[in-house]
Amino acid sequence: xxxxxxxxxxxxxxxxxxxxxxxxxxxxxxxxxxxxxxxxxxxxxxxxxxxxxxxxxxxxxxxxxxxxxxxxxxxxxxxxxxxxxxxxxxxxxxxxxxxxxxxxxxxxxxxxxxxxxxxxx
Numbered sequence: 001x002x003x004x005x006x007x008x009x010x011x012x013x014x015x016x017x018x019x020x021x022x023x024x025x026x027x028x029x030x031x032x033x034x035x036x037x038x039x040x041x042x043x044x045x046x047x048x049x050x051x052x053x054x055x056x057x058x059x060x061x062x063x064x065x066x067x068x069x070x071x072x073x074x075x076x077x078x079x080x081x082x083x084x085x086x087x088x089x090x091x092x093x094x095x096x097x098x099x100x101x102x103x104x105x106x107x108x109x110x111x112x113x114x115x116x117x118x119x120x121x
Contacts, residue, residue: 014098017105022114027121034066034120035098041065066097070120079119085111 018031033039042064045051056064059074071080071094080086085107094100104116 013105014101017101017113021117023117023121027117030121031101031117034070035101037066037096037098039066039069041069067094067100070097071100083111086116 014035015032018028018035021028021031030039037044042051042056043054044065046054054063054065056062056068056073061074062068062072070076077090080090089100089103089107092103094103104111104113
């Protein structure tokens with residue numbers, strides 16, 4: 001077997017982690033789109049010159065990117081603080097949902113990743 005780029009290994013692990021989830025297919029697809037930064041957040045729409053502002057219209061305190069919508073939005077914090085493992089993750093600043101997902105996978109022994117996918121849905 002030929003050596004491969006570590007980013008290919010990362011993508012392969014990411015791909016398998018999503019498609020092996022015990023959740024409905026629509027949830028798997030949403031997680032796949034989120035890890036590929038392909039959901040229509042205001043930030044992604046701004047990058048394509050569709051909207052003029054990236055400011056979250058609900059909280060008005062942060063850029064509406066995928067991480068904000070699915071993880072760091074102020075109304076979600078009480079949900080994450082209700083679990084010891086996710087509370088620890090709140091101290092990290094994730095710039096991409098793929099990085100958050102990778103961290104969740106590393107903690108799969110103490111965290112139900114399928115449940116997390118359903119919560120993100």
